[in-house]
């Protein structure tokens with residue numbers, strides 16, 4: 001299948017197989033999340049049995065890769081990587097039951113089943129249902145220069161934000177910072193991802209902050225509106241799939257949101273998942289002939 005990313009990167013891939021899933025298990029849990037995403041992208045671009053690269057870059061988009069060569073996933077933005085992973089997963093295993101606890105009553109939402117085709121269709125009419133990156137973002141990605149927001153999105157005339165967009169090589173750093181217990185709240189975790197797309201904040205008092213953890217600390221103490229605005233601006237610039245999932249808790253009926261988790265479970269490493277996906281009966285009846293039908 002042809003995957004088209006928000007940046008214009010195009011490459012061929014195949015769906016994941018049981019052999020890929022076994023290979024992921026064989027690597028052990030110590031490999032970490034960063035390697036998991038890259039590993040599964042490389043699997044989707046390789047021959048299923050020989051593991052040799054088989055599917056190549058069709059259009060390098062803003063990256064240094066060459067058409068006909070393997071994609072350098074370390075250089076690719078996480079917005080592109082997320083879009084590609086969701087598209088490959090949608091073809092491999094269309095429905096996804098993430099582990100998720102209600103933020104209000106704490107119940108495990110055991111019957112939450114997401115249809116990834118719907119997630120992708122939430123976007124625009126672009127190839128994957130994702131929105132394309134803007135021209136300013138493509139130039140910044142290509143030249144490794146920041147897009148500069150000046151002034152701060154919410155303070156007139158003061159401060160500056162330099163956006164460089166998180167890439168594959170940043171995933172390990174993001175995972176490490178996200179594990180910090182002081183950032184464990186589900187409301188703080190998205191700020192870690194947001195901070196990874198920012199290379200520098202110049203605060204209204206001229207203080208400069210460029211370490212990712214330092215930027216997270218600034219964002220935690222900023223207004224909700226500031227962070228929402230910044231997230232909106234960055235999402236608009238780099239495009240991609242809206243991975244915010246809205247659902248209702250079946251225990252306390254409260255409505256809430258979460259970001260689609262692209263952890264180990266996303267790659268199909270949950271033995272109970274297929275049972276849960278099929279337990280509604282609709283999938284089973286779809287494939288069973290009704291008795292008496294000719």
Ligand SMILES: [Zn+2]
Pocket residue numbers: 102103104105106107249250251252253254
């Ligand atoms: Zn609840």
